[in-house]
Amino acid sequence: xxxxxxxxxxxxxxxxxxxxxxxxxxxxxxxxxxxxxxxxxxxxxxxxxxxxxxxxxxxxxxxxxxxxxxxxxxxxxxxxxxxxxxxxxxxxxxxxxxxxxxxxxxxxxxxxxxxxxxxxxxxxxxxxxxxxxxxxxxxxxxxxxxxxxxxxxxxxxxxxxxxxxxxxxxxxxxxxxxxxxxxxxxxxxxxxxxxxxxxxxxxxxxxxxxxxxxxxxxxxxxxxxxxxxxxxxxxxxxxxxxxxxxxxxxxxxxxxxxxxxxxxxxxxxxxxxxxxxxxxxxxxxxxxxxxxxxxxxxxxxxxxxxxxxxxxxxxxxxxxxxxxxxxxxxxxxxxxxxxxxxxxxxxxxxxxxxxxxxxx
Numbered sequence: 413x414x415x416x417x418x419x420x421x422x423x424x425x426x427x428x429x430x431x432x433x434x435x436x437x438x439x440x441x442x443x444x445x446x447x448x449x450x451x452x453x454x455x456x457x458x459x460x461x462x463x464x465x466x467x468x469x470x471x472x473x474x475x476x477x478x479x480x481x482x483x484x485x486x487x488x489x490x491x492x493x494x495x496x497x498x499x500x501x502x503x504x505x506x507x508x509x510x511x512x513x514x515x516x517x518x519x520x521x522x523x524x525x526x527x528x529x530x531x532x533x534x535x536x537x538x539x540x541x542x543x544x545x546x547x548x549x550x551x552x553x554x555x556x557x558x559x560x561x562x563x564x565x566x567x568x569x570x571x572x573x574x575x576x577x578x579x580x581x582x583x584x585x586x587x588x589x590x591x592x593x594x595x596x597x598x599x600x601x602x603x604x605x606x607x608x609x610x611x612x613x614x615x616x617x618x619x620x621x622x623x624x625x626x627x628x629x630x631x632x633x634x635x636x637x638x639x640x641x642x643x644x645x646x647x648x649x650x651x652x653x654x655x656x657x658x659x660x661x662x663x664x665x666x667x668x669x670x671x672x673x674x675x676x677x678x679x680x681x682x683x684x685x686x687x688x689x690x691x692x693x694x695x696x697x698x699x700x701x702x703x704x705x706x707x708x709x710x711x712x713x714x715x716x717x718x719x720x721x722x723x724x725x726x727x728x729x730x731x732x733x734x735x736x737x738x739x740x741x742x743x744x745x746x747x748x749x750x751x752x753x754x755x756x757x758x759x760x761x762x763x764x765x766x767x768x769x770x771x772x
Contacts, residue, residue, distance in 0.1 A: 415722070415731055419450045420457045428460075432699045434486075434554065442552035443552025445585045448528050453764035463581035464527035464545070468519075470668070471527065471545065471576050473501045478568045482559040483515050485667055485674035489738045492667035495561065514700060516675040517556075523671035525550040526583035543569055544671040545771060547671065551588035555671030591734065594628035601625070603637050609640055612719045633714045644763030646714040649705065649730050650685065650694055652741060652762035657683045661754045662744035665703060666694075668737065669692050677699045677744050705730075705739060715763050723750045726759055 419442065426436035451461040464471065475481060482495045493599045496514025503509070509520035526549045534541060543560035560569040563720040570578040605625040612621065622632055633641045656663050656682050665676040682697045685707070696703035711733040725745075730738040743755025 416450045416453075416457070419447065420459075421581075423447045423450070423460070424457050433669060437552075442709070443548075443582070443585055443588075444554055445526060445552025446472065448530060448548070449526070449544060449552075449583050449585070450702070452528070452529075452582070457604075458477065458533035460531045461546075461585055462577045462579050464529055464576045465578045465581075465611035465712065466524070466527070467502045467525050467576060468482060468521050468527070469501060472498055472508075472510065472519075472558075474575065475545075475569075476501075476574045477565065478572065479565045479570070480514075480563045482561050483517070483674060484557040484559065484725060485497065485517075485669050485672045486554065487669055487736060487738065488734075489665050489706045489732050489736075491704040492665065492676065492739075493704075494674060494676055495563075495700045498558075516677065517720040518668075518673040518675075518740065519556075520671050523549045523555055525585070526581075528583075529577055537649035540566070542589075542686060543573065545573070548585070550586055555669045556674075566677065591736075594631045595626055597631070600627055600631075600635070605632065606636055606639060608631050609636055609720060613721050615718050615720060617724050628735070629737065630712065630714075630731055633729070639719045642715050642763075642765065644708070644715050644728065646710040646713055646730075647738070648713045648728060648763040649710060650683075652728055652758060653680055653683045653694065654678050655758055655761050659754065659758070660759055661752070663755065664742040664744055664759070665701075666740040666742070667703070669689060676703070685728075705740075707737060709733070713763070716758060722748060725751055728759060728763060733770065734746075 418640045422440045423436055426439045431439060433442045448461045451457060451459050453464055454766040470674055480495050480497055484493050486492060494514055497512055498510055499512035501508065501510050506522040508521055510517040524547050527545060530546050532542045545558040546554060547556045549555050560566055571649050605627055608621055622629055660679050662678050663680065678692055679697045680698060684695045684697055686695060692707045693706045694707050695730050709732045710730050712731045714729045716727045716729055729740040732738055743752045745751055
């Protein structure tokens with residue numbers, strides 16, 4: 413038995429135990445990308461993978477012909493699933509956009525290393541095989557996935573899989589690089605950073621602001637505490653979603669991987685906390701939008717205010733113990749519009765200023 417045979421067998425066993433692909437790969441000591449890559453070529457396992465050409469923008473543009481599909485972007489703690497049509501795909505250099513009515517993405521192709529057309533035979537003989545396109549970074553971490561669903565044009569999806577297939581490719585993956593340690597606070601000109609924050613014109617300026625001043629994101633929130641930010645309790649995420657579901661206010665939910673940020677804009681209706689395999693998950697289970705967030709992974713939550721030409725824009729941002737951004741929440745708005753009063757009221761309920769000292 414070859415190493416690939418062994419890996420495929422162990423992966424199938426882990427999947428059969430009920431683990432999702434990412435967790436099954438972790439359980440056998442490999443990255444998900446490595447596990448999927450091992451299923452390329454001839455074998456007898458139910459999961460088959462064919463490498464894709466590295467024409468990322470063209471692949472995503474081709475998906476419009478498939479009708480509604482399911483887009484999935486996740487990080488360690490949160491899964492964001494949106495059903496819709498891939499429209500209005502564009503890129504400037506390695507940075508791309510999808511700005512469809514339902515599929516709203518910010519794409520960072522410099523982190524897209526390998527892609528696969530994946531076919532997984534269903535357990536029930538009568539059910540069709542599951543079809544997906546899966547994209548990974550150089551460490552084998554999934555950056556984005558697209559799934560063919562019952563409402564999709566299946567022949568069109570299969571045609572995209574075949575059109576971009578490159579079975580001659582043999583993607584390999586390396587080790588995940590550790591997060592760089594932030595500079596000590598004393599090495600940062602905090603006053604200049606805060607002044608630049610106050611001069612922002614657009615929320616999109618924030619990433620460049622952090623880079624310019626060499627400030628790690630959560631460090632920046634701490635340095636701006638009391639001026640533009642305040643701490644909130646970990647429970648603020650659940651409270652925010654539950655209150656939004658009761659009132660019907662439209663919100664924006666951002667979840668990112670290294671290569672993609674996926675956005676939901678609209679109301680959330682069915683919010684259900686559930687314990688799954690001993691882990692507490694906070695779920696949004698709406699038609700067209702599902703969110704699954706591990707509440708026990710929330711280590712810090714911040715209310716963040718950013719000046720813009722349209723007035724102050726407020727977000728609720730959740731981080732895990734490693735300092736990774738889990739999710740961001742905004743009020744629904746378009747450029748040129750002021751922030752909604754009902755969104756500010758939601759944030760005040762979920763993260764009252766009186767709770768800031770307690771959360772610190």
